[in-house]
Amino acid sequence: MPLNFSRVEFVRSAAKQADFLRDGLPQFAFAGRSNVGKSSVINRLVERKNLAYVGASPGKTTQINYFLVDRGAYLVDLPGYGYAKVSKAEKERWGRLMESYFQDEGGLLTTGVLIVDIRHKPTENDLTMHTWFQETGCPEIVVANKLDKLKRSQVEPALALIQETLKLGDETPLVPFSAEKGTGREALIQRLNTACRQ
């Protein structure tokens, strides 16, 4: 049975490894640089206006938020990266938290969802996150958000640039998406459901 992404509830925030969830349910981990629209993509996916907090402040960069989807999987909102105003200490905290999530013995991750901005070449930080996802050996889906900001003729070249920069193979779907308009929602849900069954 495909997961119903509209059936969703907040479970907990974790700022340290001891608080991670490891009950064996699949985990879809969402990552992206600040302002890429990660909260908006999640809210669009679950059809809620405010489940993930849009415009979260830099102070919130070091916690992982867990949402339970249809009692069958977790949507894991990893803290965003690349905030301009974050202190060195907080960046280090972010790095340690990510490292512990990716290296957790419980093998927590099932699918990585990397959100990038369709208008821009992926950043160094995007590349790093992409590499971390790849190293887990789990399927990864790349979401190219803010599709509505491009003219139709700009879409293909923009997708090609993302594909090239991240060196995406055929096994990694690249989903054009607009959190604003809802474009790509069904495609992303289908990809997540497929990954979940693998």
Ligand code: GDP
């Ligand atoms: P986060 O920091 O990655 O969680 O990003 P937010 O979800 O807070 O979004 C950052 C800004 O981008 C907000 O002003 C959103 O309204 C805007 N935004 C997010 N997704 C889209 C999109 O698909 N299209 C457009 N036009 N704006 C978007």
